[in-house]
Structure formats: structure tokens, C-alpha cells
Amino acid sequence: MQSKNVEKFAQLMARCPIVAILRGVHPDEVLEIGEALISNGIEIIEVPLNSPEPFESIRRLQARFGETALIGAGTVVTVEQVDRVRDAGGALVVSPNINPAVVRRTVETGLVSLPGVATPSEAYVALEAGAHAVKAFPADQIGCVALQAWKTILPAGTRLLAVGGVDEATLPRFRAAGITGFGVGGSLYKPGALPEQVGLVAKKLHNACLN
Secondary structure: OOOHHHHHHHHHHHOOOOOEEEEOOOOHHHHHHHHHHHOOOOOOOEEEEEOOOOHHHHHHHHHOOOOOOOOEEEEEHHHHHHHHHHHHOOOEEOOOOHHHHHHHHHHHHEEEEEEEOOOOOOOHHHHHHHHOOOOOOOHHHHHHHHHHHHHHHOOOOEEEEEEOOOOOOOOOHHHHHHOEEEEEEOOOOOOOHHHEEEEEEHHHHHHHOOO
């Protein structure tokens, strides 16, 4: 049986298939940034663990938006970090790599597992460990042609997200290659960005997914 978090992830991805990556965000700004994202249709938010006080940011986002949005952590590379994400109220665990132990622990705790992969072989390792989706990273280096080929050999129904180099201009090209999910970082949020700026970019990305 799927956890409520996994069901929620699927529902939110169906509405807008974008994970916002807030690398470098501070706890004292995270709620305004989160509001700018959610009010413009992006409801899945990742706070990478190499950000300042990431678990505090996750706690604040979860307390304010957790009923409707899906909040979690990125750059999760150890089992211990998975437990800390859970304790902070996070529902999503995103990794830059594939570590089967991290995937299994994420699944055991009822959180959504989204590890990073750079080859079809790594994607299979992730799926066999129980990952709910995989992120092709860095997608701009892997390329649309390669990712299109991946989709012909991965199990039917595999949720494959392109992460790295995704912005308003490149997103349509990934979509044309059959990619239906995206992680967006630097083009959406950089440290010091104002909520108004983030909201404007979020709106454009959301619209790019609808057209």
C-alpha cells in the first residue's frame, strides 16, 4: 500500500510536475518564498541540506503549508539524514546519487524517494530499491535524445524527472522528448532572490507545463 505522501506526490505532480529546489534559502525568508511558489502553482518544495539551517526551513514550511504542499529535503546522502528529514516533518527525500540504503530507509519511513541517476543502469538500481521516481541529473548534460531513449527501456509508468539546466526555455524541449517531471533550482531561486522574483518565474514555469 502506498503511503499518503506518495499518493500526494502523484496528485501534485499531476497538477504541476515541478519540484522547486531552494538551495541556499534561509529560514527567515523561506515562508515568503514558499508562498510565492505555491500561489503560482508549484506545490512541491525541496530544501537541499547544504542550505543554512535546512531542517528549520523544512519545519517552517511544513507547519505553514504541509496540509496542501509537499515539503522535503534535497542532497540527502545518508540514512541518518533521512531520519532527520522525517523528524522535521518532511515528506520528500531527494538525493544527488543512488544509494539503495537511503532509498530503502525513505520508503520504510513512508516518505517519497527521489534519487538522482545519470544512466539507465542507475535508474534500475534505484527502482529495484523502491524509489518512487528518479531524477536524471544533470539533465542538460545527459540530453533530451538520451532521455528519450531511456524512456523506451525503463519500466512502464516510471516517473522520470529532468533536473539540471531546466528553465522556461528548455522545459518545452524536455517535454517534447517525453519527460513529464522537472526539478528546477538556480533558474527559479538563488540566494537573495526576492519573493516577487521567484513568483514571476514560478508562474512562467507553471504556464510552460500547461502549454
